[in-house]
Amino acid sequence: MPAFAVIGGQWGDEGKGKVIDYLAEGVSAVVRYAGGNNAGHTVVNDKGEFQLHLVPSGICWPDVYGIIGNGVVVDPEVLMGELNELSDRGIETDKLCISERAHVIMPYHVLLDQLEEEARGNSAIGTTGRGIGPTYVDKTARMGIRVGDLLDPESLRPRLEQTLAFKNKLITAVYGAEPLSAEEVLEKSLEWGNQLRPYVHPTEQLVQDLLDQDQKILLEGAQGTLLDLDHGSYPYVTSSSPSIGGACTGLGLNPRSIEGVLGVYKAYSTRVGGGPMPTEVFGETADVWRKMANEFGATTGRARRVGWFDALASRYSQQVNGFTGIVLTRLDILDGFPSVKICVGYRAEGQDIKRFPSDTRLLEKCEPVYEEMAGWDAPTAKATSLSQLPDNARAYVNRIEELVGCPVQIISTGPSRDETILVQPVVV
DSSP: OOOEEEEEESOSSSSHHHHHHHGGGGGGGHHHHOOOTTOOOOEEEEEEEEEESSSSSSSSSSSEEEEEETEEEHHHHHHHHHHHHHHTTTOTTEEEETTTTEEOHHHHHHHHHHHHHHHHHGGGOOOOOSHHHHHHHHHHHHHHHBGGGOOHHHHHHHHHHHHHHHHHIIIIIIIIOOOOHHHHHHHHHHHHHHHHHGGGEEEHHHHHHHHHOOOOOOEEEESSSOTTTTTTTTTTSSSSSOHHHHHHHHOOGGGGGGGEHHHHHHHHEEEEEOOOOOOBBOHHHHHHHHHHTTOOOOTTBBBBBEEEEEEEHHHOOOOOHSSSEEEEGGGGTTTTTTTTEEEEEEEETTEESSSSSOOOHHHHHHHEEEEEEEOOOOOOTTSGGGGGGGHHHHHHHHHHHHHSOEEEEEEOOSSTTTTTTEEEEOOO
């Protein structure tokens, strides 16, 4: 059986957690392939509300494997905290599997992330300060510590001592901070190894075995395509590849195994951290919108920037990923707006721009060209069928389909599983 991916089509925070939880009932495994605990997925179901940062969002279904692939960077402290909290709330966690190849976020990664971001001053990227970037740097530099290394104390010690000697030079000489103790870091690493040992597996083989057994798997994206290291608004991006290409490298997955790719979009735009966002609104309008929609990060609590739906950016992410369908979330937030806007183009330096620019400096200069549509008074919140939507809301959805170039298959009208409109059957 094939794999199906659920990927953010904007700057993250699109509501992927709810979508994955909704679809996970029909699969054998939900698999994270990139990012770390800089992602926050909120899941609301009959068991309560859960904030997940590393554990895959299908964890609430007891017969579903939750797999953390090799492309994810893992903070063992955060992961064990999540697992303990889930267990305390009656959620079974014995089907969680972690790739032995996944890289570990070490204490020096967290410290360096914070020191580097502070040193950038006004040019700060807006990282979460959780060590994700420095961990990926070490992975690329071939000096990272992988989850499997935590299980082998004999080989871990010399590698860790060598790496930490180098890192302490950076910490002290460049940033003027206090060095970390090699013995303390080693002791903590061995403790993590003992805690994680029952969950560590060669996950790329597990994924392949499930596919060979005609089982369905769901690939869980973290962050969003416009934050992709290669395809996002660089340098205001994350450190991994949240787009569909990252699913193959982050799992050891044959691309021919992927049959469908669902792109998740909010009915408007949000962004956390620095970087250009052409449709952003400001002032009192933004404050009211943000509070009404509770647009604050699940991971950091930071206020999200808000703005109108950006069709140029959305079509670009559709082209990068080859979305076979759209999931539109948070349509209910626009209930009661007298009119709604969609950005259908940009204008910069006296020129009309019809494609999402690869040059971030140009994107920063772009002013949105809007198409304005009539709003709707009747509520869409909690709607479960297309017929319940007001005519103007349906027209808005149809226009998004046209501009993005992909059919809307699911509309989310609230955080719970049952607050969902299945517009077209989703083959998952």
